[in-house]
Structures are given as structure tokens and as C-alpha cells.
Amino acid sequence: MKIEGTHNFIGPREAVWDMFYDPQVLASALPGAQKMDMVNENEYKFDMNVRVGPVSGAFSGEMQLENVVKPTSLTLKGGGKGAPGFLNGIGNVKFDEQEDGTTLMSYEGEVNIGGALASVGQRMIDSVAKSMIRSGFATLDAALAARLEAKATGTEVDFKAPTEAEFAKSVAKDMVGGLTNTAETKLVLYIIPLVVALILVAFLLSRCSGG
């Protein structure tokens, strides 16, 4: 699966770069992330819960930062595995300062997914990935704003990561959005309510079992 895109951060490049080096912030931007630790410089370990449609479970992995050119670019390489399958990926990230003082982040990469994640969850994986990326950026935007605010006022960082419920909602929204402009809309439209219901049920079940 190829991933690429851009995102504009409202803030100077250095602040964005620093934020990316804070494992707590990164973890909060990854829905389902339990923890993320820096084990060496440019090397992280993470544990997260993955939920894609009917597939869910604990996932642990490593991530390395390579070709680090502070504060302009880096390569993210990593992977993880767990009960739901495995995931390997490589991505190049670039930060460009904009004239208006904001920072344009562009990324492109390839992700390779296997196991139940691929064989059972693939129907939803594109939408889930899209949502993860989008809600991840929303979180980072908020985090960045909070950091800049704290820096400006000298107070403590006041930031709360979004809940999983908010994430589930955005996945459902993306699935509907992704379908309305394809040729197959008429044929698959009836599936959507089903999928939405599925996600909600899966989510509620996991909440009930304390997951």
C-alpha cells in the first residue's frame, strides 16, 4: 500500500521538528498507541492496539529514524507484529518552511501489511489508514498549538489526545466519504450502514471488555 500526502503545520519548523522527537506526542497521535519509548537515539519501541474492522489485537514494533537532517528531512523505517498480523513500512518525510511562517510536511512511503490485518481487514484498511493519518494530524496540530501556547505564556502544556470513540467516528465518516465518488457506489451503498454498525459494535465490545 502506497501512502503519500502533505500537511501544513501552523508553526515554525523547529517547533514541529521538536514535537516529532517527543515520543509522548507521537504516541498520542497514533490512535490505539499504548506507549512509545525511545530506546536509542533515533530508535523507538512502541506497543499499540490495532483495530481494523473485525481484526483487533496487541501489536508491538520498532521504528527507526534514518537520514536525519535536522530540521528538514528524515526517513522513517519500521515495523511491528502481533496477533493481528504484521506491518512493515518505510517513509520519507520532509519539512519545508513556508513564507507565512507555517511548515509544510510532505511524506511518501510504502506499507506492507500481512496476516489477518490483510486477509480479513483489507476491506477497511484504506479507510482506517486514511483516518489514522488524518486524526493523527489533527492531534499533532492541537499538540503543536498547545506547545506553542505554553511556550508563549510560560505555562504548562495543556493538551488532551482524542478518544478512541472520536477516532471510530472519523473512520466511519471516511468510509462513506471514500465511496460516494466511485463508480461502484450504487452497488456497495447498502454495505455502508452495515460496516458502520460493525465498527461501532466492535468498538463497544472492546470498551466493555476493558480493552
Place this chain on the structure above:
Amino acid sequence: MTESTISKSFKRNEDPRLLTGNSTYIDDIEIAGMLHVAIKRSDYAHARIIKIDVEEARKLPGVVAVYTAEDLGDYWRPGPLQVPPPTAIKGAKFNARPLECIAKHKIRFSGEPVAVVVAENRYIAEDALDLISLDIEQLPYIGDLEKALEPGAALVHEDLESNLAADVVQEVGSWEKAVSEADSVLKKRIVTNHVAGGAIENRGFVAQWDENLNILNCWATTQGPIPMRNSIARYLGLLENQVRLMNPAIGGGFGPKIMSSQIDDVIIPWIAIKLKRPIKWIEDRRENFLGTTSERDQIHYAEIAYKKDGTILGVKDVFYHNTGAYDPYGMTIPLNTQTHTISNYKIPNFYSQIKMVFTNQMVVTPVRGAGRSHGIFVMERLMDAVAKETGLDPVEIRRKNMLRAEDMPYRTGVIGQDFVENVLDSGDYPAALEKTFEAIEYEKFKQEIQPKLRAEGKHKGIGIVMFTEGTAVGPYEGAKVMVGVTGKVNVVCAYSNQGQGHYTTFAQIVANQLGVKVTDVNVVIGDSGQWQWGVGAFASRGITLVGTAIHQASVKVRVKALGIASKILSTPEEELELEDGVVRVADMPEKFVTLGDLAMQANPTRGTVEPGMEPGLEAAAYYGPPHGATGFGCLGMILDVDPETARVKIDRLVITDDCGTPVNPMIVDGQIHGGLQMGIGEAFYENLVYDEYGQLLTASFMDYLFPQASDMPAKFEIKHMVTPSPLNPLGIKGIGEAGAICVMPCFMQALEDALYENELSITQSFMSPSKLFHYVQSAKNA
């Protein structure tokens, strides 16, 4: 003479048991002290194993044992080939790579077993799977059949020079000659779809070591109980009859359940003996999709040489056949493709080359149809293409080139899956075409109905295709017929039943000779403790091979019964008749002896034994045909297509089929119904899809679309012809695959006809609604 019980639609003996929920399926088997197995399967498609860490899994409370290939020691070895390659084809190359039941050094497909957990229950076993971690080095995935053979491609089996599993050329006449005499040669690249067997019940295995009798009792959902028993005995170093293999009731087979020497039948018996506990494994649906076998993935480069008037001079077909990660089933499927490519038509020159390819995908073995449909699809699509080029009607071009009744038996010159030349034994093929042609009102549709519909902007199209169904191949089957002292009859055979109705059809054959009620014949299928000679349920061979063996055994029993009765009744045998469970004097009905009494007499008491005596009113017989019996038929379909939504409705479906003598016409119709449903699924719904890393994306019924009853036409209109096969006394041929192998080309022909404005040329056997939609759109823009 008693009224015949053959060719009559008796209600099925097995149905009361099945319909009242009183059948025992594999998962219904419970034995005290039983442990449960779950299998850890690889998420990776191609990888070298560095380490499989099972320590955490072993620590989980309730886990009794965890095994990897390393733990098996010398017991680990690749299984025997289930079907060896034929020796009759000169120059044929075959690289045997039999199944490795559990991966040891390398993982060759996602879903390949890597470890086995034994636990107090299945929940714990499944939880333990999550604690097993694999340390591997990922290798490049091989999935593209053509790229797999390119120099430098990564190797599925690194001890081979390439991913070529087999290379076989068969030529009849001379393709070169056909080209030199032809007015035109037409080429097509034709692709067939990858589909699953999709039985309603997945596979399962239960083993129990009986220490008192030194016997391993096994229950398995296998279609081939004797080969599986032999494989188990060989692995364990036991005598064959120390392994008793039994089929419980089985919920569908469709081919993949023929496989043995897989993880279940190799490892579970070993564990049962090692732990001295009964062991059960039941496959789940995802495992069934990932790890069980499938079929159909071929790419054909086909050419046809013809005269302007539509006379076909020759066909050349070079095709790639995906065998998956191993090739335990030899070349059965592609050989079937070769024999079924030219089997309806007089093609004087035929060149066919198999390039069988190893890939990092699940192993490919027969699924109902087994290679036949691919040959038929290629040939029927070529005929349609020539029809278009020459301006002939699709029916006309078929009429022109069809084999005729007087050509039978017709020697094709092509070696088939049974390793002998494919001989078309009997039949009037043109008559089948005309029967469907009349029934579907082809002329009326084309001349009157369709022009009107087109004028109204509607898109209805008609298709009509021919097929043969090679069935009833060797080597042999056997059976024993035994009359009990109650006068009821027991039949034992080592076949396997997955719903074909054998409990009824076999009983009909016995009843026909012994004059008993069909319901008074008890049929035992698939219990090696009761009968141990046979091969298994494949190639639509049960009714012909087992049926004929049962017929022959019944004739022997009849002779024996008449002989004993003649003495008791002091009447010559020719004056006796066997009817209503008694032997009586034909013109003195009050003078009789019951079959039960004869059975009693056949068990001699003290002082009555004569030299050469064989006790029991019973007999065994075996039957092996010289070659298979070939059924045939013609399918016609009218499709109603909505080009806006790509929705396709089957307006009419008419099939003419000839499977020789139908033992039970109702059951024959049932086989045709099921086959057609499978064929419709293959043409429009079902498709196994791997992504570019070798992950199966369709590993559940959420993504692998199965046709529903509501997707079927309102009616399957079935027309019968009966040309008894000259190969066996009852004139039977098989019928299991007819419906499944003919739908795809007919469907595509009708689609092209319906969407005539787009001038489609469909060369793939699968056209889902979304695919059709895009296909039509791109044709519009072309």
C-alpha cells in the same frame, strides 16, 4: 423379473437422518480426555525461518504441548506425492515438490503451518497462538505466473533452477501444418479465475490411540480415506490395518478434501500416540481459505487456425498453470485442461503445452471441475472469436466442427489425468446442441425478441456453448455386498460421501439385483475397518466405479443365492425368481425361501461343510475402467444486463446433459443444480485475490462473495439425453462436474451479445459486477 430400481427417482435414504439433525459430523465427536489443537500459520508469504519462539505459549496454563518442525525430529519429512506424474508422455518434465506438512526452514505461502498448540480446550489453544513469535527473514514474493519463470526471479524452491514445476507438450497432428493450410490464425490471451472449494463444513481430524488393540482410530473429513490411512500408517510405521480411518458425515467436499499428508493427518496421529490422549482439530474458515487447497489460476496463449468458411484446422495452446507452493497432486489439473480443450470438436491438429509454475500461494489441487473448465473456456472462447471473424453465428460454427455420433468412440490422442489416451466413449454431441437450441428458442430470440428489445434500448444477450465432462477415471474401486440373516443387505466400500446421495444410489444398484427394497440396503462408506480397498471421491467417479463394483458383487450374490435356493427348493435355477426379498419358484409363488434364510444356510453348521466352501451370502468385486467415461452437453443462457449498474440477471438457463444411464434422475438433477450454482459463482461472484505481497485478501465470506439462492435463475431447465456408456454394464457416466465447468464461456458469450454496442471481447473467466462495469466503460472509451 423384478421391476428395475435403476433410473428411478427414489427419495434419498440418508435424508431423514440429515434433515432431523441426527448425523454425526467431525466436530460432533467427543471422547473423554480429548485435547484440542490449534495451528499457528505464517502471516508471511515467503520467508526464511530464523527462530520460532514457543516458550511463552508453552507457559500458558492449559497448554499441554507446543510443537514446531524441530520438535518432530526424524518424523518430519515431506509427504509422498498424492498423484505421481504420468510416465506415458514423452519428454514431460516434472519437478516433484511434495507438501511439507509444517514449515521447517522456509515459509512458502501465507497460511503455511509453522507450529501446533495442544491444549485442554480450543480457546486456550487459540490464545497460545498469539504468544508464538516468529523470527524470520522476508524473501521476495512470487505470485505472477509469467514473471515467476523469468531469469533472476526469486525461487520458491531454491534447489531448483527455476520456478518451473512441470513442462509438458502434447501434439496431435501438426500445428505447423494447420497454419500452412489455414486462411487465418487468431490469437488470444485467456485467463481463468482463482476460486475456492468453499464447502459448508471445513476440514477436521480426530485421532485416538487404542492401547489395548494397538489400533489408531481416526476420523477425518477426507474424500480419500484409504490413501489417507495408508499415508498415516507409513508415517508412523504401523501396519495398514492398525490405522482405522472413518468418515463421519461430511458437509461438502468439492475437491480440496481429497488431500492427505497435510498437517492434520500427519501430526495429529503422532500427537495422539505421544500424549496418549484423544486429539481433535477443526479447521476454521480463515484457515480453510488460507491453508486448504484451491484451483483454476491459468494463463493461456491460445491460437486457432481456420478456413474462411469456419472449418477449424488446428489449435495451439501454451498455458501457465499455478500449482502454488508445492505440487503434491502431480499434473492432474493441467492434464484435464489438455484433454478438455478439443473434446467436442474435430480438431485434426492440436498442440498444447503446460508450463506449471511454483508460486508463494496456497497449494493448488482439484476443485470440482479440475482443469476441465479451463480447456472448455479456452476452446469455446476461440470458437466465438472465429465466429465473429468469419461472420458465422456461434451456433453455426459449432455445428460445422462438432464431432458426430458416428465418430464415437473417438480417440483424441491426448494423454489424460488417468495416464492413458483420452477416448470419448460415446454420445451424440450435435443432438445435445440442437436440444438446447430448440428449448431456449434460439432462433426466435435472435430473430424476433432481441431486435425488439434492442430497439427499446434493452440489453439481453444469449450464449450457447458445448462441453464434455471427463469422468469415472481409474485406477479402481471395490465393494462387498453382504446379505444378513434379517434379509437386509449391507454394502461396504471405501469411497467417501460428501452429499452425493450414495446411500441411495448404491442401494438402488444392489436392490436391482437382489430384489430387496432400496430402504433395506445399508450402505457403509469410508470406514477402513470394514473395507479397505479403494481410492477416493474425485473426478465424478463414485457412481460409475463403486457403482459398477457393487453391481458386479450383487450379481455374484444373486448367483450364490439362486444356487443355494435351487438345492433347498429342489428346483432348477432357471425356474427361480428373486423378488420381494425371497427366492421363489416362478410359477409356484407359495414355494419360496427368504434371503435371510439363505444367508443363514450360507453359514454352514457342523458336518455340512463341503470342500471349497466360502461362507456367507456375500461377495466382493472390483472395477477399474480402461479409461474414463465422458459425459457431454450443451448450455444455453439468456442474460439481462443493466449497463448502468452492471447488474446481471439470468433470464433463462437451459442445459442438456448426457451422463449415460442416470441411476437416480432426481440426484442427477441435484448434481446439475449444484454444479451450475458453482459455475455461476465462478463467472460472476467468486474470486480469490492475493495482494502484491502474497497476502490473501479474500480470506472470509465477507470478501469472498458466494452466490446465494436469490442470485440463481428462477429455474434450471434441464433436458436429458441418455447414451449408455459402453464401458460398464449399467452404462453409467459421472455427473458431478458438468454444471460447474460450462457456465463461464456461456456467460461471457451472452454478455458480449447483450452489450453488443461495446464490441467486447472477454478473455477472462470471471466478470464481477464492478469488473464488468469498468470493462464496459473502458470499451466505450477505446
